[in-house]
Amino acid sequence: MSQQRHGSTPGGADGVPAFPDLPEATIARLPEYLRALHHLAETGAETVSSEGLAAAAGVNSAKLRKDLSHLGSYGTRGVGYDVALLIDQIEYILGLDKNRAVCLVGVGNLGHALAGYAGFASRGFRVVALFDADPKKVGEEINGLAVRHIDDLERVAVEESIAIGVIATPPGTAQAVADALVAAGVTSILNFAPGVLSVPSNVDVRKVDLAIELQILSFHEHRKASLTALPGGRAPAVANGDQEAVGS
Amino acid sequence: MSQQRHGSTPGGADGVPAFPDLPEATIARLPEYLRALHHLAETGAETVSSEGLAAAAGVNSAKLRKDLSHLGSYGTRGVGYDVALLIDQIEYILGLDKNRAVCLVGVGNLGHALAGYAGFASRGFRVVALFDADPKKVGEEINGLAVRHIDDLERVAVEESIAIGVIATPPGTAQAVADALVAAGVTSILNFAPGVLSVPSNVDVRKVDLAIELQILSFHEHRKASLTALPGGRAPAVANGDQEAVGS
DNA sequence: CGCGATTTGTGCACGCCTTCACAAGCGCCT
DNA sequence: AGGCGCTTGTGAAGGCGTGCACAAATCGCG
Known part of the structure; x- marks a missing residue:
């Protein structure tokens, strides 16, 4: 371990101790x-x-x-x-331990589901604001939370000190939303819209593209099919299981 | 390129040529x-x-x-x-090019959204069957597709030659669903339920855990906060953008 | 009190992936 | 026809991550 110990705030009442930089x-x-x-x-x-x-x-x-x-x-x-x-x-x-505040932009098909996803609240996150550009959706209430217009994003984000934003809009508007989030002081973005976002270097972006996941699986299907085509017979389903996962 | 060329079916009418094993x-x-x-x-x-x-x-x-x-x-x-x-x-x-058939198990909050997600159809996948264990949901129609009972999974999967299954159930039932999918001949699974699935080694599993994505972002928030606490002042938002992404 | 069983923490080697830097190839312009 | 600029394809080096195998440490028991 090359990193010498800084002592994780041994007895001190100090707030933030030295931060290990993990891989x-x-x-x-x-x-x-x-x-x-x-x-x-x-x-x-x-x-x-x-x-x-x-x-x-x-x-x-x-x-x-x-x-x-x-x-x-x-x-x-x-x-x-x-x-x-x-x-x-x-x-x-x-x-x-901070119970982080999250906002979600785009209350369409997917966004609606994310707004109601119980897995967020149970794992340390509070969805505190929903936004959409469509006036017909503004005011709608999901899971006890009202949808606001996207123009209010900056004000609300500052008020609620939101640091994490989730983008669930159509691909075409994702970049504009990202810009708005960044302008509102958001420094972490989870993006469900296909495509590459351009953001300042101090902002972290993680992307989840559902179609890409399927396409990767499709590749392996293709590969498996072309392998079983040539060699011996098809393996009869290997009975029981060691587990396996493809990528990460 | 250590792989010598097998000729990618130069003039031949052969179906599946040699498969390059990509990283x-x-x-x-x-x-x-x-x-x-x-x-x-x-x-x-x-x-x-x-x-x-x-x-x-x-x-x-x-x-x-x-x-x-x-x-x-x-x-x-x-x-x-x-x-x-x-x-x-x-x-x-x-x-x-096969326009692959996909089935989706679990028509709850998230599953409902996935069933209607336009991004699948537009990128080469057809959702051909929906399943749920809840009798109240069976028969419900989503996007022109009826929800069937999960007991029909094996029969339908074989009929429609479904090779890819999507799991969007609560964590507790995910393993049972995975077992059912495997029994039905599905060899690729996209799992949205938290937790580890155990499957035979010939089955590929990819996992998407939305809370995990947020937790990774939360880590970077924590890190950034503890960094700006010690050194100089906060950088004033870096104006415009080189882009950056955290992980893959 | 000492010994053996158990489990952590880690040094080391290997392999995969990324990145640089450049030779080889192609088209266009003169 | 010849040369020049541009772009691909790739050899080589470096970094990161994984997995093995073992030393160090702790507990329980005789």
């Missing part, structure tokens, strides 16, 4: 560990071994140990990891 | 290239340079050239790539 790949896995840990906590487990947690999260145990070691890990050799403690650690690292 | 990372980017190419085709462009296409797809031009070179690329030095030809190539590789 991107590790960060992407932490939420999965967290979900598995919550599940374990509900079943009453006090501690987990790396082996057990790795299985629950669908990864290699060595990878899990290395990931956890990056955040100064609280594990006990011969015993395992304290579930409650690890949950707190990961939630702190991910910044989930 | 996973490349496969994941092909759909984005494809989308950018379609956009270019609509604007009437005949050819694109790697630089131009790379910009439209949000990647490095060298990476794009290497990606395209893997599939035996049809580019002309000094000119660029033929847009129409490249579209055909990528669609063939991704197996999109």
